[in-house]
Amino acid sequence: MSDSHKTGPLKIAVAGLGTVGAGVLKLLERQADLIEQRCGRRIEVVAVSARSRGKDRGVDLSTAEWYDDPVALAAHPGVDVVVELIGGSEGPAKETVELALERGRHVVTANKALLAHHGTALAAKAEAAGLAIGFEAAVAGGIPIIKGLREGLAGNRVSEVHGILNGTCNYILTEMRTTGRDFADVLADAQKLGYAEADPSFDIDGVDAAHKLAILTSVAFGTPVDFKSVHVEGIRHVSAVDFDYADALGYRIKLLGIARRTDHGIEQRVHPCMVPKAAPIAAVDGVFNAVIAQGDFVDRVLFVGRGAGEGPTASAVVADLIDIARGRSTPTFGVPAAQLSEAQPSPMEARRGSYYVRLMVVDRPGVIADVAAAMRDQNVSMEQFLQRGRAPGEAVPVVLTTHDTEEAAMQRALATIADKESVVEPPRMIRIEQF
Amino acid sequence: MSDSHKTGPLKIAVAGLGTVGAGVLKLLERQADLIEQRCGRRIEVVAVSARSRGKDRGVDLSTAEWYDDPVALAAHPGVDVVVELIGGSEGPAKETVELALERGRHVVTANKALLAHHGTALAAKAEAAGLAIGFEAAVAGGIPIIKGLREGLAGNRVSEVHGILNGTCNYILTEMRTTGRDFADVLADAQKLGYAEADPSFDIDGVDAAHKLAILTSVAFGTPVDFKSVHVEGIRHVSAVDFDYADALGYRIKLLGIARRTDHGIEQRVHPCMVPKAAPIAAVDGVFNAVIAQGDFVDRVLFVGRGAGEGPTASAVVADLIDIARGRSTPTFGVPAAQLSEAQPSPMEARRGSYYVRLMVVDRPGVIADVAAAMRDQNVSMEQFLQRGRAPGEAVPVVLTTHDTEEAAMQRALATIADKESVVEPPRMIRIEQF
Secondary structure (H helix, E strand, C coil), X not given: CCCCCCCCCEEEEEECCXXXXXXXXXXXXXXXXXXXXXXXXXXXXXXXXXXXXXXXXXXXXXXXXXXXXHHHHHCXXXXXXXXXXXXXXXXXXXXXXXXXXXXXXXXXXXCHHHHHHHHHHHHHHHHHCCCCEECHHHXXXXXXXXXXXXXXXXXXXXXXXXXXXXXXXXXXXXXXXXXXXXXXXXXXXXXXXCCCCCCCHHHHCCHHHHHHHHHHHHHHHCCCCXXXXXXXXXXXXXXXXXXXXXXXXXXXXXXXXXXXXXXCEEEEEEEEXXXXXXXXXXXXXXXXXXXEEEECCCEEEEEEEECCCHHHHHHHHHHHHHHHHHCCCCCXXXXXXXXCCCCCECCHHHCEEEEEEEEEEECCCCHHHHXXXXXXXXXXXXXXXXXCCXXXXXXXXXXXXXXXXXHHHHHHHHHHHHHCCCECCCCEEEEECCC | CCCCCCCCCEEEEEECCCHHHHHHHHXXXXXXXXXXXXXXXXXEEEEEECCCCCCCCCCCCCCCEXXXXXXXXXXXXXXXXXXXXXXXXCHHHHHHHHHHHHCCCEEEECCHHHHHHHHHHHHHHHHHCCCCEEXXXXXXXXXXXXXXHHHHCCCXXXXXXEEECCHHHHXXXXXXXHHCCCHHHHHHHHHHHCCCCCCCHHHHCCHHHHHXXXXXXXXXXXXXXXXXXXXXXXXXXXXXXXXXXXXXXXXXXXXXXXXXXXXXXXXXXXXXXXXXXXXXXXXXXXXXXXXXXXXXXXXXXXXXXXXXXXXHHHHHHHHHHHHHHHCCCCCCCCCCHHXXXXXXXXXXXXXXXXXXXXXXXXXXXXXXXXXXXXXXXXXXXXXXXXXXXXXXXXXXXXXXXXXXXXXXXXXXXXXXXXXXXCECCCCEEEEECCC
């Protein structure tokens, strides 16, 4: 560690004063005495940077030096820590972090995209200089999951970590289930309520969850961050009827990030899942996030909390600041960057498990026999078949579930089924996870 | 900190080789390389102590020096950390820990009784010497709740912490609910299965949960450990019929530890509670533990995991050892012992909330009127009243719930009711908590 573990105040510079940045300043202001007790020193904001200076953020910025340029802020003299809350994997966020490390400042960031894309390189850079990168806020908001995994479960070999990593998707799925409304309808509402962005793609297409999963995987397994190997599917194709069928079959639908050590290597995937209603994660609704880790000694540990928002994210950022103020250090991903062990990614085709499939088919004799034959030809064993209601000659939804099978076989069966003339829409598939 | 943060191995002495002690040695042996990666150094067991030397514990003790006397072990030269896994608030456990601190060794312990009774004094002693006391294993087994609260939520003012802190009680209550069997019957089974001790009183009378709660309270609120102020009730009086009524009323029955800042001071209580079925804690069944913390910025965070057992407890002990090996230090209860702020305990009589009351009354006209009058005389407002089945002239159970009221008023009403001739058994009351 550098010289940060001393008795003077910890001097920080904050780049980015959006919701989270303002929250961090409010927290530091409101809990100054508490934080001093817990750190043994004060935390002092000496410089800030944001796009618009005039905006009222409800915090006193008069004692901090203002920078229009975050990269210039990273070079502000006498700063111990640069807090990067700009966001984005490239551009000013990356430049700010890199310059901060070059100048010998610790970094605290909420930027999952940055770490998903450049985490390993940044960790190596930081560790070579004896600096910390705190990123508790980058995954699952206020839940202390990075600390929990990296330190709390440090005695365990972790075999699996999975969770609800995107509050926007979980909110949408929860609303769809409880109101019976359609995806587009609920999304529009979520946008009005501020739970979804104007351009919601990052969230609903699973990219945000995939960024977080790639980081979690690295912390859990001690491997370099490998975002490009994450299989990503979002929730656009989850339909209102899927919730009815899921309910009838005893499941809930969740967008999960799952990382698992398998015989084929490390599996990383984000996609909608059906999980048994009794699984603890099935009960985590609305904007809440949850992470479950499976360690060889501790068994399963579940963490639940708010995955976003001003207060929870500020709480995580400040926890990292307090660690730095106290001189508590840990290698970025739990083991030193140079010791992260490259691991083979397991291809999605190797996934084993069961499947839920929804088809729109013309309601006439022989159609199901065709579907069943396509499954049989790929050695996929059907477990259940459901057709609710009849409409001879018209398109009706039919649903089936399979026994455990391989993704590759399932995909081949689905391709054959999609080609059938009586199958009038692309088949929709949701993987079933038996936690 | 003392000289423990160096590059040689961390040398530890383990006092007590029961289930947990053996688990710790197994973990250290099996994950030696992993731990070295995470600590930057090895952890070496240089001395051990237990009552019987001959016993096969499934671990290699050949390289560790044997002590019959744990107190002598604490004085073994060249030890960095003494791991105390003997148990008990007095006697050898206390002497071992005290001598270890006097000799400049860090302490790691799973001993909740010791910390509940002597935590503040031991913390002061440790901190004066620049030593750590790690006690993650003392509360909620494998769940990293001490780290989560003390570091992960360090930026928050915590207003409440509550949880399922005793796996034995939770197992018994879960079995009673799912099988409809009686307390005594389920307890006998739990004893056979090893989930309950031959003398189960410590668990089922709530003392163990109260020890853990007193520690959690101190960490959450930065107050000296105040075990004597914990109001403690166990689960002996929870009856099979209570589960039927709870179910009908929309509740689950859990033994909870609850610590809350109120206008009257700090409330600490352990007793059976009815919690709404939809509350996340209601779904935590069997031997699992759960802790929920409410922070002003992070809002609610829930932690769930195994509260006892060889693996989970060893996981927690080793996490503390890794912290010490890495030189990560935190004041014992989050803020330095000298700065723990004395807080007024809130008397149990000041508890506000609603109540479930079960009475055995003679089934004849006027009895309910008497009960209702006793409640009215204390300004206790009844919400529901349930009498299932009739047996004129004989004793029948009747159940009622109240609106929010004060414990003191409720107790007076219950005392009056108990005195009625037609009330043939002591009234049983379970507090309702609306989380």
